[in-house]
Amino acid sequence: MKKGIHPDYKEVTVILSDGSELKTRSTIDTKDGVYKSEVDSKNHPFYNKDQKIQKKAGRIDRFNKRYKK
Numbered sequence: 001m002k003k004g005i006h007p008d009y010k011e012v013t014v015i016l017s018d019g020s021e022l023k024t025r026s027t028i029d030t031k032d033g034v035y036k037s038e039v040d041s042k043n044h045p046f047y048n049k050d051q052k053i054q055k056k057a058g059r060i061d062r063f064n065k066r067y068k069k
Contacts (some may be wrong), residue, residue, distance in 0.1 A: 017043045 007027040027064045
């Protein structure tokens with residue numbers, strides 16, 4: 001590898017939305033070495049089968065926006 005062109009690769013603690021933590025190594029730039037995740041597999045609609053509800057809500061909003069008086 002060439003010297004001086006790669007970002008720092010350091011240990012980071014990732015805190016998931018449910019409060020669980022995991023340690024990994026990353027090039028992400030954090031001040032205190034902690035990354036707080038807002039979206040992960042425990043709360044994203046794709047993983048917890050709420051995707052249909054999200055799609056339906058989007059269609060309803062689009063309809064209301066289009067035919068709003």
